[in-house]
Amino acid sequence: MTGFEPRIVGFLCNWCSYAGADLAGVSRFQYPPNLRVVRVMCSGRVAPEAVVKALYYGADGVLILGCHIGDCHYLTGNHQAMKRVAVLGRLLSYLGVDPRRVRLDWVSASEGGRFAQIVTEFTEEIRTLGPCALGEGGP
Amino acid sequence: MIEEVRELAGRWLESGRVDAVLGLRELDGRVAPHLFTDTGELDGLVLSPDYPVVYTCGQRRKTVPRLLERENPGGKIGVVARGCDERALIELAKRNQLSLEKIEIIGVSCTREEAESCGCSRPYPTNLAVGEAVEGVSVDEDVEALLGMSLEERREFWRREFSKCMKCYGCRNACPLCFCEDCQLEQEQWVDVGHVPPEIPMFHFIRFYHLADRCIECGECERACPVDIPLLTIHRLLRRDVKELFDYEAGRDAEHESPLITTLDEAPMEER
DSSP, rough: OOTTTEEEEEETTTTTTTHHHHHHHHHTTOOTEEEEEEEEEEEOOOOOOHHHHHHTTSSEEEEEEOOOOOOOOOOOOHHHEEEEEEEHHHHHHHTTTGGGEEEEEETTTOHHHHHHHHHHHHHHHHHHHHHOSSOOOOO | OHHHHHHHHHHHHHHHHSSEEEEEETTEEEEEEEEEEGGGGGGGEESSSOOTHHHHHHOOOOOOHHHHHHEEEEEEEEEEOOHHHHHHHHHHHHSSSOOOOEEEEEEOOOOOOHHHHHEEEOOSSEEESSSSSOOOOOOOHHHHHHHOHHHHHHHHHHHHHTTOOOOOOHHHHHHHTTOOOGGGGGGGTTTTTSSOSSTTTTHHHHHHHHTTTTOOOOOOOHHHOOTOOOOHHEEEEEEEEHHHOOOOOOTOOOOOGGGGGSSSTTOOOOOO
16 A cells, blocks of 8 residues: 555535634644645535545545534534534445544634644544545546 | 224214325225225225335325325325334424324234334334234344444445446335435436446435435335345434434434434534
8 A cells, every 4th residue: 555645525614614724824734735625614514425425536535624513603503514424424334434534523713733633633544544445436 | 903994994984083094905906005085995995015005195296195185175184004104104294294183093003924024123103003013123134244244345245236226216216205306316416317327325325314314114115126225224224323323213203303404402412
């Protein structure tokens, strides 16, 4: 598995986590360049179908970041994200995908360091898990 | 047992407790759902094959309760319901597909043999009118076999199974709980058109996930499948998971909302 670089798709909520990622950049925190960020309005917006589609088209891991519980801009969007990801993880494991490939976490707009740390941790975890190869390879 | 059901249905029709009874009718050697309005017809009412009557209530197109409401607003129908039928009716009512106030359930229990052939864990309705509740089946071989596999084996297993899929949509069409008019399985952005078998596992994943908090384990999807994909295996596991995570079982009662559409205050889970 030499030369394996994980491809990670990140769904970042507009109000907290995207701003947190921005802060990480402005503050010049170092984190691995494996993350491709998709900006969404809320972590509750992330459909489990989209997560699986990302894995199908070649992502090795999917990172969903939202506001901390209680801080959601839409009040309870992240509550739903949390419940969905719990069910999604079980379903993925029955289909033969390691549920660790999907991680949901909370990053506020002031937590640039936490953002960098989560991305680093997650990238290393996916690196040890190896390529996902869920689909036959997409476009 | 069938005599008791006929008698009860007849009594309800005569007394005006219901305007019609939905059940299976045998006519010229064929069995199909039928709306009985005349007590004279009730001789044709049958219980087998163990075909969920509710199929006609929850189907994606024109459902019996909706048709009845259009023709006879305020009318009531009796439904001859097994355990799975009753769970489906309750779950459909919760999702605004029909109104339980317009339905009277004639609950019928399944026999132990029927329960075993379906692998049903709860082969009797709550409103049991005819028959005796028998114990359900607690262990499912397919489920145990899947849980015994490693992740790689599971993926290989499903790749083999799903590659048989000819995308006939039978599993979706047979499902009493699939009622969306705009089905995601028909949207190109999620399921590519013109490919058989459909992308593995996208097509099946979408069905499994959408039914995670709805599936009432009637097994119609698996029965409808022309290539025998063991779809119910994952539905059983997800139903078990949703119960474990949120203490929610589809069709158990009419009060509790699905945890996937409520906040953590209503269906809390452990913070990770």
